[in-house]
Amino acid sequence: MPKRPQDHPAQAGSTRFTMPVLPPSPDTPTPLLGNLTPAQFMRRYWQKKPLLIRQAIPDIVAPLSRDELFELADQDEVESRLITHFRNKWQMEHGPFAPDELPSVKQRAWTLLVQGVDLHDDRARALLDRFRFVPDARLDDLMISYATNGGGVGAHFDSYDVFLLQVHGKRRWRIGAQKDLSLRDDLPLKVLQHFEPEEEWVLEPGDMLYLPPHIAHDGIAEGECMTCSIGFRAPSTGELTSQFLYHLAERGEREADEAPADRAPQLYRDPQQPAVAHPGELPQALVDRLGAILAGVKWNEHDIGAFLGTYLSEPKPTVVFDAPEKPLTEARFNAVASKSGIRLDRKASMLYNRRFFFLNGEQSRIAGVKKWVVELADNRCLSAKRFVTLSDDSSVTALLHEWYCAGWIQVGEFA
Numbered sequence: 001m002p003k004r005p006q007d008h009p010a011q012a013g014s015t016r017f018t019m020p021v022l023p024p025s026p027d028t029p030t031p032l033l034g035n036l037t038p039a040q041f042m043r044r045y046w047q048k049k050p051l052l053i054r055q056a057i058p059d060i061v062a063p064l065s066r067d068e069l070f071e072l073a074d075q076d077e078v079e080s081r082l083i084t085h086f087r088n089k090w091q092m093e094h095g096p097f098a099p100d101e102l103p104s105v106k107q108r109a110w111t112l113l114v115q116g117v118d119l120h121d122d123r124a125r126a127l128l129d130r131f132r133f134v135p136d137a138r139l140d141d142l143m144i145s146y147a148t149n150g151g152g153v154g155a156h157f158d159s160y161d162v163f164l165l166q167v168h169g170k171r172r173w174r175i176g177a178q179k180d181l182s183l184r185d186d187l188p189l190k191v192l193q194h195f196e197p198e199e200e201w202v203l204e205p206g207d208m209l210y211l212p213p214h215i216a217h218d219g220i221a222e223g224e225c226m227t228c229s230i231g232f233r234a235p236s237t238g239e240l241t242s243q244f245l246y247h248l249a250e251r252g253e254r255e256a257d258e259a260p261a262d263r264a265p266q267l268y269r270d271p272q273q274p275a276v277a278h279p280g281e282l283p284q285a286l287v288d289r290l291g292a293i294l295a296g297v298k299w300n301e302h303d304i305g306a307f308l309g310t311y312l313s314e315p316k317p318t319v320v321f322d323a324p325e326k327p328l329t330e331a332r333f334n335a336v337a338s339k340s341g342i343r344l345d346r347k348a349s350m351l352y353n354r355r356f357f358f359l360n361g362e363q364s365r366i367a368g369v370k371k372w373v374v375e376l377a378d379n380r381c382l383s384a385k386r387f388v389t390l391s392d393d394s395s396v397t398a399l400l401h402e403w404y405c406a407g408w409i410q411v412g413e414f415a
């Protein structure tokens with residue numbers, strides 16, 4: 001196992017960025033999971049049954065203040081929704097919302113949901129990082145909801161696992177494992193036709209509720225409240241199949257481009273085609289030929305790994321990286337990183353398997369997965385000491401410098 005850096009900000013004075021927070025290790029009991037180890041939680045609850053955890057994060061502070069959240073909801077690249085339940089009528093609007101487009105905080109029964117806050121704020125990213133006992137390939141985002149008294153999004157179910165962490169004020173949650181998940185068809189949002197709650201709790205700051213997919217739930221704010229949803233993703237079989245076939249098609253095109261110029265593309269040939277009385281009919285020989293071509297398309301475990309690594313590390317379409325305005329030269333970058341270490345940008349996604357590594361949808365061109373790759377992807381940072389050990393390998397430092405120029409990794413800001 002790679003060595004884990006300390007779970008606290010980097011050495012004072014050397015950098016101004018905060019180092020990534022590390023998740024609890026699989027076999028250490030943690031208050032985050034009600035003193036279960038992540039291994040026990042995954043075995044007993046994950047995708048199986050709900051779990052209420054009192055004081056999962058004692059003394060929690062909301063990662064963003066109400067005003068900071070409203071500011072985020074005013075930005076074009078941030079996905080936000082406003083849900084109101086005024087005079088017994090559900091309404092939903094999509095952001096961005098200028099400050100005067102949100103109802104007054106004195107008005108009851110409205111909710112603002114801001115998706116992907118981890119992409120925009122290091123504190124939100126740090127909170128999400130606590131849940132990395134689940135593979136990154138499954139982790140989606142951190143959503144923050146702000147609600148006034150009586151606010152909620154209606155009784156519904158989600159298709160994905162979620163941790164609902166109360167970070168400010170109180171929320172009353174009711175949940176049920178009902179079979180009937182039919183939705184009302186007269187509303188702009190997903191609300192169950194019949195909700196049969198079986199359990200009910202009031203969550204206070206620091207309390208958390210884990211729900212597996214398809215558990216009906218309804219959370220209503222008791223006074224002003226903020227809840228963080230740590231969300232997961234699970235690609236559907238249809239999505240995986242179509243995207244894998246697309247990946248294979250791209251590979252085929254690349255191979256064709258790289259083929260020697262004298263090898264002309266192979267076109268369909270039909271020297272045996274007889275004259276036809278039914279020109280509209282699709283020739284069976286053409287169907288057979290395509291069947292033979294498709295039967296010849298081969299893939300193996302490496303193609304599947306390469307597909308999953310690139311596909312699942314692909315940033316969301318709205319993500320834009322902030323490249324440094326005046327990037328350091330490679331030599332200067334090496335000198336600075338040797339003093340400050342490096343970290344992955346909060347928006348960056350890095351995955352690896354036994355053969356390859358992937359950053360932001362790109363497969364590495366360096367062969368093999370060395371220890372530093374595992375450390376950077378798992379810890380989201382490399383200490384200065386660790387960076388120094390890499391500085392002899394110019395192919396590695398050149399790659400890291402390239403990533404830095406793209407805004408995918410950062411070095412200390414004192415540079």
Ligand code: SIN
Nearest residue numbers: 145152153219227229
């Ligand atoms: C909320 O935070 O208001 C809704 C979260 C959810 O029910 O999934």
Ligand code: CO
Nearest residue numbers: 156157158217
């Ligand atoms: Co939900």
